[in-house]
Structures are given as structure tokens and as C-alpha cells.
Amino acid sequence: MPESRRTPRQLAREETLQRIKDLALAQLADASAGELSLRAIARELDVVSSAVYRYFASRDDLLTALIVDAYGDLADHLEAAADHASDRRAAWTAKALALRAWARAAPHRFALVYGSTIPGYRAPETTIAPAGRVVLALAAVLPGGTEPRPDPAPSPDGTPADLTGQLALTAAALGIALSEDDLLWLVGAFARVVGALTLELGGHFVGGFEPADELYAALVEEEAARREW
Amino acid sequence: MPESRRTPRQLAREETLQRIKDLALAQLADASAGELSLRAIARELDVVSSAVYRYFASRDDLLTALIVDAYGDLADHLEAAADHASDRRAAWTAKALALRAWARAAPHRFALVYGSTIPGYRAPETTIAPAGRVVLALAAVLPGGTEPRPDPAPSPDGTPADLTGQLALTAAALGIALSEDDLLWLVGAFARVVGALTLELGGHFVGGFEPADELYAALVEEEAARREW
């Protein structure tokens, strides 16, 4: 249902939704998830506090919207990062550096998606597809990382406990034809990158590795050197 | 000033301090940093809310105390983990697994120290020494990771931008005689481990790698395989 006919009301609503998200994001820049104040947003919006609840049923709903947006935006950046990469390895480097650039440009958004869990917030299922896009964007640097998997996988009851089974199942869930070795490499590389950014943004490098540009680049290259391209 | 003579008043105070921290930790277990409520603590302590401020000047002060304790506790665990390790490599594995065990046993404490930054909270300098203990415990698995560094380092103005200089400076700051290659390996390994735990505790493995025991073990071993022991 494309329904391109937007009534002015729908248009205004979308506009307001975006303004709320923008204000929330701005507020999040120098506060943090738990501190997000709907009242403050309403104040800046020059509207009574309860009015905001017409747009987001709760603070958690707003957070979810921000998280989905953040995943989407990050995925966009990663997908675009390797546009001019000459080979797979260069694509990996480009994407890893793009991830850091994105995280540093908006540390609060990085924290939102890869930071520690938020108060009583439980991420709804709406967020798993956008989260998958990020992983897929990274998987694209690997052979088979873009080809759709032939067999849709029978989806057994529960996750297998052995690593091989888990790797196979995850590749199937992502819908790509990735070898298990490659997927394991990807998970390790992703963990390393997320960890390095967590430490950098958390200020754990202060006094030692600041700026961390060279350190990060070295870690990314070392990761790349671990496989055959 | 050892001052072993504790007046009953000091004793009672320490007792209360500990009780507050315990309650805070318990509360943090199923809430999260920003949600820490001094009022709730006072309620459980059966005391009026303002009384708590006699012990911790602010919520941030309490958080700082918890962070320092967490670093200390983690460092204790890591130091003890490799007691029966036969060689360096086994020590690394043992400590990496101990880190995960600690994090899974108390995810809120892990989030406290390695999670995303807390609201307006700025970690005071009190926390950097305990944080260093953790790194030192891990560095101990490397040759020279325990030997005190001969030269105290001149401590130049500002951190150098090139990686080699940063590595040398950091080793000096930690006060250990670690080669630059080894330190770089350590940082990478630490980043990977922190990242893997961040993802696991953040629920990013749900549906794919759950339980993540084998995955984590594989990542740790792969990391170990990257250097000569």
C-alpha cells in the first residue's frame, strides 16, 4: 500500500515526528539514554508535555525509533563506504574506518545501538532487521557475503550449542552464502572493532592512545591480515 | 596512615557505606546506571532519603565508588585466574575466560566499567588506577608484563600522534617492560574480548550464538594463535 497521497495532516505528523526525534537526538548528545526527557522535548517544541504522547506512546517507543534510525543510518554509511574500493580487502578497511567515523561523529548513537543496555528498556523485534542490515553491510566484503543462500534452512528448534551449527544457522538467518570460517572471521573482526570503539569512546584510551587513529588503523589491518583475500 | 584504631563510629560508618553499596549494586542488577535511585536505597535501608547523602555526596559519588570496586574486583579475579596455568598461553586463555565469567555473573558491573558512558557522569581520576590494575593483570601473560620498567620515562608534553610513540608511552605509564608489538597485541586482544562481551551482553548474539561459550572460546584461541608464545 504505497498510498502516495499524503494528506496535509499526515505530512504535518511526519514533520512533527521528525522534529521530536531530532530534538531527542540533540538532547541525547550530551545526556544519555536514561536521561532522555520528554518534558524537555515538549518544552523546546513549545507544546505541553502530554502532547508528545500523541506521537510516541512512551519514552521507550521514542528510543526504539531512534535505535532503528541509528541502525539504518549506520548501514547506509557502511554500504556507501566501499563504493570506490578496488578489492575486498580495501572494502573491509574502508567499512571499518567508516564505522569508526560514524561512531565518532555521533557517539551517542553508537552507544544507543552498541552501548550497554538501557535501564528497563527491552529492544523490541522491530530493531532486529535494521541491526541485521549493519552486519550484512560488513558481510558484503566477504566472498558469498552478498549471494542469497539457496536453501532457506529448516530452522531447527532452538539454537545448536556447537559452534559449527551456530555459524551455519546464523549465515542462514542472514540469508547469505557465507562459509563458516568467513563468518567466524567476521564476528571476530566485528567484535574487535566494536570493542575498540567502546574503549575509545569510553575514554579508556585517554592518556595513552589519543588520538587513536593510528591504533585503530593498525588493529583493522591486523584483522585483515588474518585471512586470505 | 594505617590508623588501625577504629572508633566504633568509624566502624559503623564503614558498615553503612558497604550496605549502601551493596543495595546499590543489587538495585543496579535489574535497573541500570541512570536509574540508580538513592531514595529507593534509603527506603530499603529504612532511613529517610536525605540520610544517604551523609555517606555519598551525590549519586555520581556512589557510582564512582561502585566503579572503583568493580575494577578492583575484576582485577582480583583476573589475577587469581591464572594461578594454575602451566604456561603463558594457558594463562591468557584462563584470564580471558575469567573475564567473561565475571562479566556474565555481573553484567551490570561490566556495563558500569566498560559499557557506554553514563549520563552526565564524568569518571574522576580515582578510577584510573583501578582500571590500570585490570590491564596489568592481562599484561602479566606477556613476557615483560610484570617486570618494572627501568626508565620512568620523561613524560613529554602531550601524547605523541604516532603509534610507536604511543605504545612506548603507554608501556611506560603502566610501568612495565613490554615490547611494543606485545602491547599492540594486548590492546587488540582486549578490544576483541570487550567487544565480544559487549555484543553478547547487549543481546546481539541472541538467535544466532546463544549460548556463546564456544564462540567466545574460539575467538580467544584465535587471538592467542596470532602470536609466538
Add this chain to the structure above:
DNA sequence: GGTTTGCAAGAGCACCGCTCACATTTGTCA
């Protein structure tokens, strides 16, 4: 035994998320 000192009480301030009954605006359709 008197004085100092530490601690708890309780009221109060300004904020928060969220609800609800009510008023107003706005798009749609007879």
C-alpha cells in the same frame, strides 16, 4: 558531666514519566 561532633528527620524545590477529561482544530463526506 559538659561539650563537641556526627547523624537522622522532615519539609521543600524543581524535575521526571505518564494519565485523563476536556477543548480545539482539521479533514471528510453527505
Add this chain to the structure above:
DNA sequence: TGACAAATGTGAGCGGTGCTCTTGCAAACC
């Protein structure tokens, strides 16, 4: 065009928060 319904904004209010401040009391010390 006018009536009606849906969407939106209002404002009071509930129970919670961190934190401050003055006041009284009891324990520790000389």
C-alpha cells in the same frame, strides 16, 4: 456548505526522582 468524526493540543494531577537545608538528638570525646 455544513455536520461529524478523527486527530491534536491543553492543563491538572499522581507518584516518583535527586538534592538542599534547617532542626533536633544521641553518641564520642575531653
